[in-house]
Amino acid sequence: MNTSTPDAAATLREVLVGELPATLGTPPAPVCYDVAIVLSRRISREEKVLVESTETEQALAREGFPDARLSVVDRRLLIANTSLEELANGLSRVIATIVRDACHAVETVRREREQRVTDDAARETTRSDAVTVLARSIDLSPRDLADGSVL
Numbered sequence: 001m002n003t004s005t006p007d008a009a010a011t012l013r014e015v016l017v018g019e020l021p022a023t024l025g026t027p028p029a030p031v032c033y034d035v036a037i038v039l040s041r042r043i044s045r046e047e048k049v050l051v052e053s054t055e056t057e058q059a060l061a062r063e064g065f066p067d068a069r070l071s072v073v074d075r076r077l078l079i080a081n082t083s084l085e086e087l088a089n090g091l092s093r094v095i096a097t098i099v100r101d102a103c104h105a106v107e108t109v110r111r112e113r114e115q116r117v118t119d120d121a122a123r124e125t126t127r128s129d130a131v132t133v134l135a136r137s138i139d140l141s142p143r144d145l146a147d148g149s150v151l
Contacts, residue, residue, distance in 0.1 A: 015087070035083075035087060036076045037077045052071055
């Protein structure tokens with residue numbers, strides 16, 4: 001499957017190691033920090049809204065990650081207030097599911113909108129065809145009036 005097509009769900013590719021705190025693995029290392037992950041494609045504005053929503057924050061909290069926050073910048077997913085350990089202990093899979101579900105939700109709405117447009121066009125064609133058939137069926141030839149008069 002080509003994950004770069006707009007209707008394919010975006011996926012998480014890799015952690016941007018170069019953007020991690022330089023002190024990781026040392027005693028002064030922070031407990032929580034921001035982690036950037038590369039996405040398989042740029043996500044749409046609608047997908048971004050879902051990924052960054054309050055509902056996402058609530059889902060993260062329900063899954064045991066109440067402090068994590070998601071934001072999207074270009075093809076990067078930024079996870080604030082987390083750690084590599086949290087990501088390794090399940091947060092990454094929760095986030096992957098959130099991104100996939102956001103992409104699927106937006107795609108479903110897009111397809112439903114396209115179907116409505118197609119259905120509306122079909123109804124309009126049927127209506128227009130019926131009007132044309134009726135208009136063309138009208139007999140426009142002269143005939144004698146019932147009383148034999150011209151007018």
